[in-house]
Amino acid sequence: MLLIDENSAVIQGFVNVNRQFMFKQCLIERSVYRLRRLDVTRSNPNFRMLDASFSIWFNNGTSLVKKTTFIRSIPTELFRFLTWSEV
Known part of the structure; x- marks a missing residue:
């Protein structure tokens, strides 16, 4: 997964397969969390x-x-998925 902080910095996040059910119900796309x-x-x-x-x-x-309220919005224009040939 990709995690974005309030300054729009992106970092890769992982959940171990043994913990996937622990976090699966908690993580909802386009939601903001305090971790x-x-x-x-x-x-x-x-x-x-x-x-x-x-x-x-x-x-x-x-x-x-x-978090139900947050000040900054997450800029979606930072994301672009590339095909393998474009890498």
Whole structure:
């Protein structure tokens, strides 16, 4: 998944397969959350979607709180999916 902060910085996020059901019901597309207690690791160059050198992993202690109001909007024009030949 891609995570965007309030400054429009994008970082890749992962949920371990053993924890997928723990977070699946919580994560809703186009929603804004406050995240706490995450693991930050170096990005694996074999599975990297972005040029960011770090990734975020959700762990057993990670908490999500959905925000109903927020000041900044997320700019959707930052996203563009490329075909394999365009990479």
